[in-house]
Amino acid sequence: MGKQSTASIPFQKRWPLMIQLLFSLSTAIVFFIRDSLVSSCASSRHYDADADADNQIRVADQVANPLSFMKSKLILLVSHELSLSGGPLLLMELAFLLRGIGAEVVRVTLQKPTELDEAQGECFGRITIEAMAFQLPVLGTAAGGTMEIVVNGMIGSLHPAGKEGVTPLSENIVKFTTHVEQKLTMEKKGYKRVKEMFLEPHMSHRIASVLKEFLRKSNSNT
Structure with missing residues (x-):
């Protein structure tokens, strides 16, 4: 009887350790599963965001450019001065838009007239x-x-x-x-x-x- 009670003492001491080990293991499994789910949801949201962005780009590409009817046309733009203000700059911007749709744009700059320019306003500010x-x-x-x-x-x-x-x-x-x-x-x-x-x-x-x-x-x- 004395030997059995002595042998059972270490076994009884192992129970708290085993319970603690099982609890730690289950906690680790729960954290692992949660992290996997979070990363999976994040990846899914990232994929959905990329898909939405791609769809928006496709929709934007499908919208016809209002200047597309000028494609492959030869366009002559004439300005009367060489500067980066007023009419010449507007012509540069227009040439940029037309070349963007495939038009062939040629610019010609003529000498500015000698008379004074007394304009008090501009066409577009x-x-x-x-x-x-x-x-x-x-x-x-x-x-x-x-x-x-x-x-x-x-x-x-x-x-x-x-x-x-x-x-x-x-x-x-x-x-x-x-x-x-x-x-x-x-x-x-x-x-x-x-x-x-x-x-x-x-x-x-x-x-x-x-x-x-x-x-x-x-x-x-x-």
């Missing part, structure tokens, strides 16, 4: 668009393309061209510095107007409509 895109306040002259870009009192403030606009311009500057909330509201509306009207797809559609009308009239006259 890219600096105005850039200011609106960066949510900056816009102060412009009420002349040229600026009037088509800026909604006076809503997007920015316009003043008359020439000497008549000096006093209104100074008043508009003071207004912007003192009425901060109104200025911030104009900046947000200007940024929204750029996104809705003056991105590259919008301009491509406008250019395409002008070119189509020009081709239609030229074909009707022949």
